[in-house]
Amino acid sequence: MDQPPSSLTSTQLTAYFAFTEVSSLLRHAVEQQLRDAGNLSYVQFQLLARLGDSPDGQRRMTDLADGVVYSRSGLTYQAQLLEQRGLVTRAPSADDERSVVVTLTEAGRDILATVFPGHIEALHHLLFATLSDDDVDELARILGRAAEHLRATPPRSAAPRRRKTSPERAAP
Amino acid sequence: MDQPPSSLTSTQLTAYFAFTEVSSLLRHAVEQQLRDAGNLSYVQFQLLARLGDSPDGQRRMTDLADGVVYSRSGLTYQAQLLEQRGLVTRAPSADDERSVVVTLTEAGRDILATVFPGHIEALHHLLFATLSDDDVDELARILGRAAEHLRATPPRSAAPRRRKTSPERAAP
DNA sequence: TATTGTTATACTCTATAACTATA
DNA sequence: TATAGTTATAGAGTATAACAATA
Secondary structure: OOOOOOOOOHHHHHHHHHHHHHHHHHHHHHHHHHHHHHOOOHHHHHHHHHHHHOOOOEEEHHHHHHHHOOOHHHHHHHHHHHHHOOOEEEEEOOOOOOOEEEEEOHHHHHHHHHHHHHHHHHHHHHHHOOOOHHHHHHHHHHHHHHHHHHHHOOOHHHOOOOOOOOOOOOOO | OOOOOOOOOHHHHHHHHHHHHHHHHHHHHHHHHHHHHHOOOHHHHHHHHHHHHOOOOEEEHHHHHHHHOOOHHHHHHHHHHHHHOOOEEEEEOOOOOOOEEEEEOHHHHHHHHHHHHHHHHHHHHHHHOOOOHHHHHHHHHHHHHHHHHHHHOOOOOOOOOOOOOOOOOOOO
């Protein structure tokens, strides 16, 4: 049903509260596992995992920043930390001297390998243990659609701002 | 391709990634709305909302901390900020002189009233716009179960720690 | 002694603005 | 001029430990 924009159905409220609760508790637990298993923050894990996903283990700084919705400076800070620990290297790109290419090192892969099993195990214990296969199917379908929608929806009030990647003409 | 996950199905992975993405984007958008509409952080909003939920607009510090999974000191910090803005008051409890009762003020209720409509509207736009009623039902059911499970599942490695509220007998 | 809450403190993280260099 | 990234800096937030007061 369509509602006046100032109310939610009770089911919507239930869904929202459950979502935030799962999100918060799961995030908390995962952060702790990552910290215990590899002394990684969630953000650092995301960055390493992104690099691990790349076929050559490399990404440009900007591409990494886009994925994690970070400010450039925030990413520089995290990249420095990871570099100091020897988990990544940074070098200017051959294509474009302005760009910096971040590369996952062997040590970085090792850390990922150390952390992954516990990560997955935690998801089993915390999230999937009580869900049926059908539930997981539904979840993937519904949240997949929601994610797609969110990705395509610009933050409304911040609309006239310049986006990071998209080359919009600036409305002065 | 991804690395072969040791024991998650591809649907589970899809569901997990979609969940984290929705969680992250939604949280980001909601935080911005709360900041814009009422200059509130997400945590501050949660605290005020919790107080607003209470019939008399009051809660003990410890009860508030439990709900938000915070350290005591972190809660004290936030409560100070809210008190400075006149959104809550703090006073020793009559029942137990050790306890501090936090009370939502008129100004606090006003802020909640100011912020709520936009909050709900954002949820409409961002989350519920693309979901059918059945989807929302499913989401509420599935995540409700997951939340219940998470709530009941103690962080495994931190198990032998004392919990905050539950009067367990401590296993020595 | 155990519980409630505050304080002191140190640390992590994030964003903004100014800056350098390449395109 | 526009883009990629770094640096300087400042601010919010969080947790740990020591502490005071009450039960």
